[in-house]
Amino acid sequence: MIKYLLVFAAILGMGWILWQLGVEFQTAQELNPLASEYVRGSTSDLNMPNAVTAVVVSYRGLDTLGEVTVLFLATAGIGFLLKRKKRSAGLEIDDADGAANVPVCDESALAGLEFDATGTTDPQNNLSNSLSSLSNSVVKNETLSSSAVKTRTEGSEILKTGSNLLVPMIVVLGIYIFTHGHLSPGGGFQGGVVIASGILMLIMAEVRFHLSHLLLHISESLSGLAYVAMGLAGLILLGVHHFLDPRYLLAGKFLALFSAGAVPVIYSLIGIKVGSELASVLASIQHEGEDL
């Protein structure tokens, strides 16, 4: 009861803080000077219709770099925590479970093997067989005691036919969204998430589709490296104060696809990176605990 009263007091305190924010709030009538400077600069300096893309890629480019770093760290953490068991004959190192995997000699394993050893004609061979199987069962205690073998369930007929039709269209939609990020609402993050959801549909529908984790890691690392390299190219080519300044490529015609300097290239690299990161997160979550 005391706990509920204290929680209620905490909620009232937080509500009072939010009320102080909201009681003097008036909807703004016109843009503040910083935002009007960004809006003016995005059409005249950077030659780009989408002001939000200008703010994300160029004016606040360091925030985007930090976000890409946080995504990378979270993906690495998830990939470290959710492991897939390797099918090995020797000692299985699955040490995140702690005490559950201490090799303990089961009475039942011993009893079953003793009864097996008396039924055959060759005692020496059978003794060595039973000893090796006993050692295997001692070591892989967890895999023998789990009753169900984790297999991948086959997708239904509707899912397979639908995925054959839809996955190419979803991937093309994702590529369209991140290449036209500077002309219409969209950009790298939205396009990357759409591509990752297309790959998720492919994983769910096809049982025999082996997603190569190595390919996803390579594409993610290379695109992240290329993004930082393009930022450094702005630093080298334009002067000291111009990290992540996209003006060193051609400005082009307004509303054309290849315009606004290096912004389409930067957003495409971010889109590829986010797409492969989220696809690897989804693949490692789905295939957790299965045998390779």
Next chain:
Amino acid sequence: MFETITLIFLGLISVAAAIFAIYTKRVVSAVIASGVISLSASIMFLLAAAPDVAMTEATIGAGLTTVIFLYALKHIRASREGKDD
């Protein structure tokens, strides 16, 4: 006028879904309710003239977050079934 009514309606749906997500007994229903909150927030972003944010919230909030929650629930349930032999 019409926009204000739509915004009030969506706000009521969000708060009702939040209360439902706290006090329901099944966890799967709570996960789907959080997806409904994200979807109505996405439509409110669109009515507040921020289409980039609406697109991002719709794909990530109502899409990937719900899928990741359901996968985690599947693994939790499977490892509990495995221990109850």
Next chain:
Amino acid sequence: MILLITGMLLILAGIWAILVKKDIIRMIIGFTVVDTGVHLLIVAIGYVKGGTAPIIDRAVSTADASFAGLQAISKVVDPVPSALVLTAIVIGLAVTGLMLAYAVRLNKATGSTNIDDHEEQKW
């Protein structure tokens, strides 16, 4: 204004869920609700009365492209909170995924997701 009130109510509901509930999955759902409320709050601050989306092509103003920025200033919503919320949504997804990976691992090690069963870490 309505976005502001809805965002505040969602923040309060989410904090209530984090503090009262005992199941780890419900706490993570509470975190997600708090995230959505905060994003609504930030976008509500950037709204300009009668404004439109910050995409300045020839539909917003009828002048030339180099003058489009100058004439669109009084009619366009603030782009900076939109950019900040874009970043925040993706980071919220990453943190939610990491929390769920920890919850799955904790359940595999001890067999339950109730925080009352994990009393050995209380001081």
